[in-house]
Amino acid sequence: MAATAGTPRARALSAALREARISSGIGVRALARQLELSHVQISNWETGSRVPDVETVAMILAAIRVSPAERERILDIARNVREPNWLTVGMNGIPQQLAGVVECERAAKSIVEWTPMAIPGLLQTTEYTRAIKETGGLPQTDIELRVMLSASRREVVTRQDPVHFHALISAAALHEPIGRDGVMLEQLKHLVAMAGRPNIAIQIVPLRIGWHPGWAGPFVLYEFPDTSPVVHFEHHSSGAFIPAEHDVVEYQKAVEYLCGVAMDEVESVDHIGEVIDHMEGAP
Numbered sequence: 001m002a003a004t005a006g007t008p009r010a011r012a013l014s015a016a017l018r019e020a021r022i023s024s025g026i027g028v029r030a031l032a033r034q035l036e037l038s039h040v041q042i043s044n045w046e047t048g049s050r051v052p053d054v055e056t057v058a059m060i061l062a063a064i065r066v067s068p069a070e071r072e073r074i075l076d077i078a079r080n081v082r083e084p085n086w087l088t089v090g091m092n093g094i095p096q097q098l099a100g101v102v103e104c105e106r107a108a109k110s111i112v113e114w115t116p117m118a119i120p121g122l123l124q125t126t127e128y129t130r131a132i133k134e135t136g137g138l139p140q141t142d143i144e145l146r147v148m149l150s151a152s153r154r155e156v157v158t159r160q161d162p163v164h165f166h167a168l169i170s171a172a173a174l175h176e177p178i179g180r181d182g183v184m185l186e187q188l189k190h191l192v193a194m195a196g197r198p199n200i201a202i203q204i205v206p207l208r209i210g211w212h213p214g215w216a217g218p219f220v221l222y223e224f225p226d227t228s229p230v231v232h233f234e235h236h237s238s239g240a241f242i243p244a245e246h247d248v249v250e251y252q253k254a255v256e257y258l259c260g261v262a263m264d265e266v267e268s269v270d271h272i273g274e275v276i277d278h279m280e281g282a283p
Contacts, residue, residue: 006048006107006224006226006227006228007081007227007230007241007243008100008101008103008104008230008232008241008243009077009080009081009083009100009241010048010051010081011048011099011100011103011104011107012077012099012100012103013048013051013052013057013074013077013078013081014045014046014047014048014051014103015048015099015102015103016073016074016077016099017045017046017052017057017060017074018046018047020061020064020066020070020074021046021060021064024064024065024066026063026064028042028043028046031060031063031064034063035059035060035063042060045060048103048107051081052078053078054075054078054079057074057075057078058071058075058078061074061075077099098149100232100241101232101234102153104222104224104230104232105122105153105156105163105222106156107224108156108163108222108223108224109163109164109223109224109225110163110164110165110166110222110223111163111164111165111166111220111221111222111223112165112166112168112220112221112223112255113165113166113167113168113218113219113220113221114168114169114214114218114219114220114254114255114258115167115168115169115170115173115218116170116172116173116214116215116217116218117170117172117173117176117218118132118173118176118178119169119173119187119191120165120167120169121150121153121154122153122154122156122157122165122167123154123157123165123167123190123191123194123200123202124150124154124187124190125183125186125187125190126147126150126151127179127183127186127187128178128179128183128184128186128187129146129147129150129151130143130147130179131178131179131180131183132178133146133147157194157197157199157200158197162197162199163199164199164200164201165199165200165201166200166201166203166255167200167201167202167203168203168205168214168255168258168259168262169202169203169204169205170204170205170207170214171204171205171206171207171271172207174188174204174271174272174275175275184279185276185279185280188272188275188276188279189276191272192269192272192273192276195265195268195269195272201265202265202268202269202272203258203259203262203263203264203265203268204262204263204267204268204271204272205258205261205262205263206261206262206263209261212257212258212261213253213254213257213258214254214258216254217233217235218233218234219231219232219233219251219254220232220233221248221251221252221255228243228245228248229243229248229252230242230243230248231243231247231248231251
C-alpha cells in the first residue's frame, strides 16, 4: 500500500495510530514484541512512510486496548485510506479531517494560504482565534480545547526548522472587527511581527481590483519534500483535500495570479501599519 503513503488520509492514520499507542503507555518495541512484528514496521506505520492494511490496524488497536469509539474512528480512516480525495460534509467529520490538516502542516516544506475574509490560522493570535470560536455556540470547554489546538499548530512556523508559509490575505480581513476592543489591533501588530520572520511572506490583496480566482473561496496549498502537493479547503461545515494533479495545477495558477495582483511584501507590511495607525488614532 506504499502508493497511498503521504496522502492526507495516510498522514491522519499514522498520527492516530501513534497517538493511540502513546496514550496507552505502550512503547514501540513492546508493541512489536506483543504482535510479533518488527519495531521498524511499527515505526514506519506511525511516521506514515508505510500504510498498514485494515486488518493490521484492527490488530494494533486490539493490542493497545483503545475505546470502542476510538477504535471505530481509526478504522474508518483505515478503510478509506485508498480514496484519493477526502470530502467531509457535516460538523462531526471536521475533527477527523483536521488530523490530516495537522499532519500536512507538520510534513510540508511550504504552505500557501489564501484567505478572503479572515487572518490565516497559522498567523492568528490566541484571542483572535478565541473570538472566532466563541461565535459557534460551543461549550466553553470545547472552545478552549480548540483554541489550544490552534495555538499548538502555529509551532510549524516558529520551530527550529520552520515551514515556509506564504499568506495571501484580502485587505477586507484587516478591517473586519473580530472580537472585543483591542483584539484586532493586537492581531494586526502580530502580523507585522510575523512578517519579519525569514520563513514567512505576507501579501495583501487590495480591494476594488475586479474579479480574481480568490473570490471563489479560501484554500491552502501544501507542498511536500517527498510526495505530490495537495490542496485543502474548508467551509463552515464541510472540507475537502484535493490531490488530483490537474486540480492542483489550477490552484497553483490561482496563487500565481493572486501574487501578481497583490501588494509586495514591503508594501503589505506598510499597509498593515497604516491600518494599525488608523485604529490607534480612532476615538
